[in-house]
Amino acid sequence: MELRKPLRLLAGQAPRRHPLRARVLSVVLPCVIIIAAPQAARAQCTTDPVNGGILQNGGTCAANNPVSTGFNIAVSALNGANVTTNGTVTANGGGTGIQATTNATVTANANVTAASTGLIANTGGTIIINAITLANSGGGGAAMIATTGTIIxxxxxxxxxxGAAVGVGGVVQATAGGLIQFTPGSSINLSGGFGKLMTADGATSQIIANGLSVNMGASGGMTAATAQNGGSIQLASGSSITFAGGGGNTGLSATGTNSSITATDLSLSVGNGGGDVGVNAASGGQVTLTRGSVTVPGIGGGEIGLxxxxxxxxITANDVVVSVTGGGGNAGVNATTGGTVTTSGGSVSVVNGAGGLLQNGGNVTMTGTDVTASGNGGFGFLFNxxxxxxxxxxxxxVASAASFSVQGGAANISLSNAVAVTNNNTLLETVSGASTTFNAQASTLRGVITxxxxxxSTVTLAQNTVWTMTGNSNATNLTNNSSEIIFTPPTTDPTQLSSYKTLIANNYGGAGGSITLNTFLGNDTSPSDRLVINGGAATGSTTLRVxxxxxxxxxxxxxxxxxxQTVxxxxxxPGAFSLAGEVRGGAYDYFLFRGGxxxxxPQDWFLR
Structure with missing residues (x-):
C-alpha cells in the first residue's frame, strides 16, 4: 500500500502544479495544514517630541540607530514597554542615558554616555546592558540607580x-529594594572624587557582583562598597578593589542593623595615603570575608585593616590575609565600643602598629590566625x-613591642594553644589604673610581666602552659595550675645577686605547677632567683626545680x-612548696625548709 505524505500549505499559498502535469494536484484527505504566522518585526521606537530621544509608553520597539539628546532622558521606557537599543545612546547637557520605569524593560547592546546619570531603573523597571561601555562626559553624578528596579x-x-565629588548615594546605587547585578568580566573605573562608589541602601536593596574589577583613581575620602540601612552587597568569585592613592579611603563598609557585605576571594587594596580602612562594620553592620586578602599599604599613619x-x-574573616603598613599608629584589626572582629585561619601583619587594637569594649576572637607586628609601636595586642x-x-x-599591652581601662585576655615568645622582652604590661585578667591554657610564653x-593584673597559667620569664616580673594575683614558670639563667656574674631575677605576686596559688629557679649553690649568702609574696598569701602546691x-x-x-620570700x-x-628532685652542689645536698x-x-622558704 502506497503511503502518501500530507501536503503542507502555508496560509495564502496556492497549490503547486506538478512539474510533469499541466493540471493542479488535488489534495488527498486527510491532510495536515500548518499555518505559520509571519514574525512581526520590532516596531520603531516612539520619538520624544521634546528632546528628540525615545519615549516608549508600552509596546515593543528597537532603536537600531544612535540616540542622542541635548538634555533630559535619551531613552525612556514606561508602562511595560520593551525597548532594545542597538545603537549608541548619548545624553548631553546634564541628561540621563536610559530610564526604565513602571515594569518596562530596556536592553542596551551599544555604549551609553551621559553627562549626568547613566541608568535609572525604578518602580519595577529593568535595564539590561550587554558587553558595553557606560561612561559619563561630565563629572560627578551616578552611573546606575536602581530604586525598586533592576539593573543587570x-x-x-x-x-x-x-569630578570633585560623587553623588550622596554613590556612583552605583541600589535603593528602596533595588537590585544591581554585575556578571563576570565587568569592571568599574573611577577617576577622582570623594564619596561612595557602590551603595546598597535600605532593606532588600542589593548589589551582587561576580568577578567584578573595581579601580579607584587618586581619590580621597572614598568608600568602594557601602551597605547601609539594611542593604546588602555580595562580592563573589574573585572580585577585586584597588585604590590608586589618596587618603581617608575605605574599602568595604556595612553600617546599621541588618546591613551586610559578603565577599569571597576578594582582593582588596586600600591605601597610599593615611587614615585608610580596609573593611569597616559600624552601628550593627556585618561583613563576612572568605579567603582573599585585605591590604592597606598607606604611606601616612592610622591605617587599619579590619x-x-x-x-x-x-567582621568575620575566614582564611583572609590582612596586611597593613604606614607611618605609625596602625592596626591590623580594631574592635571598639562593643564591636567584634572574628578571624579563623589566615594571618594579620602590621608595620608600625599593633596587630590588634581593642578599645572601650572591643571584642576580638582569633583562631589559627598568626599575628605579626613590627616597627614602631609593634604591639601584638594593645588595649585601652x-x-x-x-x-x-x-x-x-610575633611582636617588636610587648605581646600584650594594657594601657588603660580593663582587658580580659584568654589564650589557648598560643605561642607568644617573640617580643621586646615584655610578655604582658599593665599600666597604672588599668586592670588585666590574663588566662593562658596550653600555651608557650616568653618575656616579663609587669x-x-x-x-x-590577675594571671592564670593552666594546662601545661610554659612561661619563660626573662626578667624581673610582678603580678597582683598569679595562679600556676599544672603549668611551668621558668626563670632564664643569669647572663652576668652568677655569684652576684643582681644577676638573678625576682617574681613578685601579691597572691600566688599553686595547683600542681612548677617553678624553675637558678641558684648558686654555696653557703647562706649564695644568690638565687626568688619568688616574692607581697602582702598576700601563697597557697596550694608548687614544685620548685633548682x-x-x-x-x-x-x-x-x-x-x-x-x-x-614574704614581705x-x-x-x-605549709606544704605550698616542695623540691622537684635532688639538689646537689659539689659534695653537698640541699633540702627545702619553711622558715629560718x-x-x-617563719613564712619564707630556704635551701639548707
Missing part, C-alpha cells in the same frame, strides 16, 4: 569621572578603655639560701 550589567565596563565599631557590629576582650588560640604572635603601681649556676656547694649554718606580712601555707632557724622568717 553583563560583561560591562563602567568608566566614570567622579575595624568593627559599635554594639553588634561584626574598659571591657575589652581577646580570645586567641592555635596561632603565634604591673605598674595602681594597676591590677638549677645550679656553677656553685661549688658549701655548708649552710644559718637560714640557708632564700628561694621564696608586708604575707603568708605561705630559731623560728625567724
Amino acid at each position: 550589567a553583563n560583561s560591562t565596563t563602567v568608566n566614570w569621572n567622579g 575595624r568593627a565599631t559599635g554594639a553588634n557590629s561584626l 578603655g574598659s571591657g575589652n576582650t581577646l580570645q586567641y588560640s592555635n596561632a603565634t604572635i 604591673t605598674a603601681a595602681g594597676g591590677i 638549677l645550679n649556676t656553677t656553685g661549688p656547694g658549701d655548708q649552710t649554718v644559718a637560714n640557708g639560701i632564700l628561694l621564696v 608586708n606580712n604575707a603568708t605561705t601555707a 632557724i630559731n623560728g625567724n622568717a
